[in-house]
Amino acid sequence: MDSYEVTLEEMLQARENRADRQRQLISRYAVPLISMTINIPGPQKSSPTSKYVFQEGYRILMSQLTVNQMTPLHSEAYDLLTGPEAYVAVQADARILKKWVIAIEDGHPLGRLLDLDVIGLHGRAISRDELGLDKRKCLMCEQTAHGCGRSRAHALPELLEAVKALVDSYIRESIK
Numbered sequence: 580m581d582s583y584e585v586t587l588e589e590m591l592q593a594r595e596n597r598a599d600r601q602r603q604l605i606s607r608y609a610v611p612l613i614s615m616t617i618n619i620p621g622p623q624k625s626s627p628t629s630k631y632v633f634q635e636g637y638r639i640l641m642s643q644l645t646v647n648q649m650t651p652l653h654s655e656a657y658d659l660l661t662g663p664e665a666y667v668a669v670q671a672d673a674r675i676l677k678k679w680v681i682a683i684e685d686g687h688p689l690g691r692l693l694d695l696d697v698i699g700l701h702g703r704a705i706s707r708d709e710l711g712l713d714k715r716k717c718l719m720c721e722q723t724a725h726g727c728g729r730s731r732a733h734a735l736p737e738l739l740e741a742v743k744a745l746v747d748s749y750i751r752e753s754i755k
Contacts, residue, residue, distance in 0.1 A: 584622035585661050593661035601698050604666055608652050611673040612698040615665040620738045624662035628746055633663035636693040673699040688749045
């Protein structure tokens with residue numbers, strides 16, 4: 580199961596399923612929603628590395644909610660072949676919540692591998708642009724991640740090696 584390669588059609592269907600679940604949860608709880616996935620390139624989305632990054636990211640997210648005295652109204656997490664994902668409904672201002680999750684993405688050693696979207700009551704993700712913040716950087720260079728990804732500026736093996744190095748470094752630092 581760990582070597583399963585996800586097809587483009589499966590990824591597109593997973594994205595649609597995620598959007599449906601986001602709409603359901605926002606409708607049910609009437610509060611902003613944190614939608615968490617991971618940013619690991621390539622067709623293998625359910626690997627020991629992706630599962631570790633996700634579990635650690637989810638632990639950090641839930642811990643930070645507690646530290647900031649934000650009690651989730653609802654949370655759920657799934658380990659899917661298309662990659663792990665989680666949803667956390669939180670009573671908070673969506674823009675403040677977005678700034679807070681950006682701090683995790685930009686400040687935590689594994690943050691670059693986490694994708695923490697905040698979906699507002701209108702059903703649309705709050706963007707970094709809306710907050711006047713820079714787009715996320717590429718794993719390999721200082722260009723925007725989106726631009727490098729679309730242009731395939733870096734070979735998949737190089738990207739996967741950068742992910743492995745990032746995770747290995749985090750694990751080494753964690754056990755010190």
